Amino acid sequence: MKDRSTKADITAAVLLDEDTLILFGAIDLPLPTDGVVLLDGTADGRFNGHCWIDAEGERWFLGAMRVAGLAHMRPSRIEILDANGKRLLLPRLSNVRTNPSHLVAALREVQPQALTGALDIAVAMLAGQQGEGDSDRHTRLLTGLAQAVSRPDGFAEVLGRFHDGALMVQGWSHGFPSGGHRVLVEAVGMSLHDAVAAPFHRPDLPDDAAGLLAILEGPAAMPESIRRIHFRTADGWRHLAIFEHRQVLADGVASAHARDMLGQLQPDAAHHGVAAAVAARYNGVETVSQLDLPVRIGLDMALRVPGAGLFVCGWLLDPTQAVRAVTLKGAGMAIRLDEDWSRLGRKDVSDAFAHDPLFVGRLSPGDYAHGFTAFAREAAGVAGDAEFHLELALADGVAFLPLPCQPPSAESLRRMLGAVNPDSPAIDRVVEAHLGPMLRIAAADRAAPQSVLHQMGRALKCPRVSVMLPVCDGREDIDLNLARMANDPDFAEAEILVVAGAGTHERLAGMVRQAAGFYRLAVAFVAAPGAVDPFEAVTAALPHANADRVLLLSPSVLPTERGWLSALERAIRKPNAVGSVALAPVMASPTLLYEDHSIRFAGIVAVEGPGGAVTYERRFAGYPRDWLKEQEASAVDAASADCAMLPRELLVRAMADGGRYLGSEPKGLDLCLRVRAVGGTCLWLPKLRLVAVDEQTRTVSDPRLERMSALVDQWSFAERWKASIAA
Structure with a gap:
């Protein structure tokens, strides 16, 4: 079927937003009130229009085209398809404006009787865009037309x-x-x-x-x-x-x-x-308990992260299916929860209402799926003190439950994670759409842990290196670590910062003071009770480091010989001297072995898989150390934060853009990638070997919480680096 070319005089063409164009002018052929738009035969969208014939017999039209990304296109061919598939070819546009007042002025001057129809079209467009965010130009068009008619x-x-x-x-x-x-x-x-x-x-x-x-x-x-x-x-x-x-x-x-x-x-x-x-209006009062229906609801937890969303955990007892919808409302939000929530077994709820007259004979034996966890994404611009409630829609009315929301403290966030089922088939989507963004925003507002320095050994004016020894696992003795350092001349001019994070045993400070005096080491004790893992402990202690070079050293890493500190120093001073093509500044790590002398760390490398997916893998992990005989020092994608030396200035710059994770597992790799992102290089020294003891955790944790934390951290890492960590 041939195109119908039209003769048209486009009086005004106004771009209202990225996707919407308003056209007004005279035309010789009628336009459909609703149709499909084709731009150069490929991009498609919708057309809504209105035609009329004025007193002089001339046909005019007013229409709106909506095509995704229209503002960035320069189409040479604009076609409109009517309901019968007929194509109407419009002339090419030459003068597109962005000021809506141009359209209002043109209508006033040429066809004032069409102003009312123009406002009708603009309102219909606004109705079709509800929830998408209206542009300032659209608002100005509505205002101008309304004030005119x-x-x-x-x-x-x-x-x-x-x-x-x-x-x-x-x-x-x-x-x-x-x-x-x-x-x-x-x-x-x-x-x-x-x-x-x-x-x-x-x-x-x-x-x-x-x-x-x-x-x-x-x-x-x-x-x-x-x-x-x-x-x-x-x-x-x-x-x-x-x-x-x-x-x-x-x-x-x-x-x-x-x-x-x-x-x-x-x-x-x-x-x-x-x-x-x-x-149907909520007035701040709970009304579910006043119902004469067998419907009751309870709230275990409501957590809000301003700017991200809400998490609601509770139970709904509704054996007769009287509740038609459960909607979270407040601050302009209305989000249906029951279509997407996770149900949990709550036998305690059935037991509590087993003898209630409203529920007697209505509770099914063995049916305990009364609990629920649900998320609601928050609209932009909601006030920090906004109030929310749940609305239960019933056959002949509604009932309400206020939601007193907790702030996003560390404890409330842990409770939220512990309430989510990691075995849910929708857990990946829950993490991506709700948990990840909520925890990321909550972490961004968290203040850096504070620290206090206590000098316990001799002080050094110009230390050779600042050794960071973070302790966050409840151990009370690091005497073996300090003894090994005291037996190595390399540490005579090194300052050792023992950083005590959260959960530190109260006897640790006394032990450090005693060892500092006995071994005559330059030891300082940094109290950082808000640091929950070694990386937060290092962040807290970094302002107290006086040397130009910093050694990150886990208490689980033990040297097997002397002189290894000097080897690391040479590597970051002159990387080419150790056979590497790496360029300074450098973050250098030795090989780490398990106690049976199998390989624990020999560099982390990025491996590209099918479809370009990138995974970071530990090389030779678990292999015998003999596999390293022919290896030379080389640049790798990531060093080991358990034992690494780098310039203090490089560490400060990398820490300034710290990734936020719930556990410590991804933080070491994240730190190395941030070192590279600010211009550093990671270097692995295969011939320099230390033992990393595989220690049991000293803290009791909830396995379900650990699984949820790992899922969220995997999402956070993939979001930041577009890659994953090998298991």
């Missing part, structure tokens, strides 16, 4: 907001429609709301006017900022002006005021609609 028709005299952000409006009007419809609220911007309204008699008004009570679904603008409320009637757009001496109800008063007004409304269908809307 909307006529005054009454006043809003009493305004008040409900807890869920909905708006109550009381006033009077000649033509405000009864029942359900849509209105535009003009404030700083312009927003579209579903509304339900009913009239009531007022003796002070003329016969053709009536009082009105309207409920506008939220989130609505603050009453103090509202300028007009626009509504559509059969003969065009009108608006309620805001009465100069309007009354703005205090928070929490709107529900009671609206209920008091219901008795004055005319008894018709509109009255029932307003009454239902008022009954």
